[in-house]
Amino acid sequence: xxxxxxxxxxxxxxxxxxxxxxxxxxxxxxxxxxxxxxxxxxxxxxxxxxxxxxxxxxxxxxxxxxxxxxxxxxxxxxxxxxxxxxxxxxxxxxxxxxxxxxxxxxxxxxxxxxx
Amino acid sequence: xxxxxxxxxxxxxxxxxxxxxxxxxxxxxxxxxxxxxxxxxxxxxxxxxxxxxxxxxxxxxxxxxxxxxxxxxxxxxxxxxxxxxxxxxxxxxxxxxxxxxxxxxxxxxxxxxxx
Numbered sequence: 001x002x003x004x005x006x007x008x009x010x011x012x013x014x015x016x017x018x019x020x021x022x023x024x025x026x027x028x029x030x031x032x033x034x035x036x037x038x039x040x041x042x043x044x045x046x047x048x049x050x051x052x053x054x055x056x057x058x059x060x061x062x063x064x065x066x067x068x069x070x071x072x073x074x075x076x077x078x079x080x081x082x083x084x085x086x087x088x089x090x091x092x093x094x095x096x097x098x099x100x101x102x103x104x105x106x107x108x109x110x111x112x113x114x115x
Numbered sequence: 116x117x118x119x120x121x122x123x124x125x126x127x128x129x130x131x132x133x134x135x136x137x138x139x140x141x142x143x144x145x146x147x148x149x150x151x152x153x154x155x156x157x158x159x160x161x162x163x164x165x166x167x168x169x170x171x172x173x174x175x176x177x178x179x180x181x182x183x184x185x186x187x188x189x190x191x192x193x194x195x196x197x198x199x200x201x202x203x204x205x206x207x208x209x210x211x212x213x214x215x216x217x218x219x220x221x222x223x224x225x226x227x228x229x230x
Binding site for chain 2: 032034036041042043044045046049051052090094102103105107108
């Protein structure tokens with residue numbers, strides 16, 4: 001069974017500071033990995049996805065994530081936080097050989113951005 | 116392009132009443148997912164369909180919940196009778212069944228309040 005663990009249910013950063021949201025995965029087969037963002041009163045929106053091409057994946061709104069197989073990690077980063085980045089972020093995993101398109105989501109990390 | 120469309124956006128009703136939530140997936144997508152999101156339990160997968168066929172309904176909490184997908188462009192989630200503990204935001208998402216790595220696209224959700 002595959003799973004993801006998001007370390008830290010709440011993260012607070014200052015505007016302009018580095019954003020680092022952590023995600024570790026567990027999968028018995030090569031995984032596909034995703035980051036989603038959820039703004040208040042909205043659905044989840046895809047930020048970026050890893051599908052075994054480049055290990056460094058660039059997404060929307062200046063976010064990127066690096067797939068590290070040795071560490072089973074897929075952490076999300078952004079060099080400089082903006083107030084508009086305040087939202088909840090979800091990491092998700094889908095295995096490459098199993099049921100197509102089913103995702104397993106983490107519990108989410110709420111990002112707060114302060115002045 | 117039209118995204119996943121859910122209706123209604125908000126529903127307030129009294130316990131014991133039947134509730135029907137509706138979803139129109141993205142045209143051409145052949146996987147459809149129903150999720151429930153609460154503060155206590157986070158994001159839970161209730162049921163998903165591939166090519167209009169229910170694949171996994173193990174997340175449906177009770178027999179009071181049922182879901183149908185009569186055709187590729189429409190799905191319903193029904194709760195009968197509704198209870199206060201069913202209050203949550205219900206999301207529909209759609210995707211392509213095409214090996215792994217396909218992201219899910221979410222609607223904006225239905226906020227359900229059972230009084």
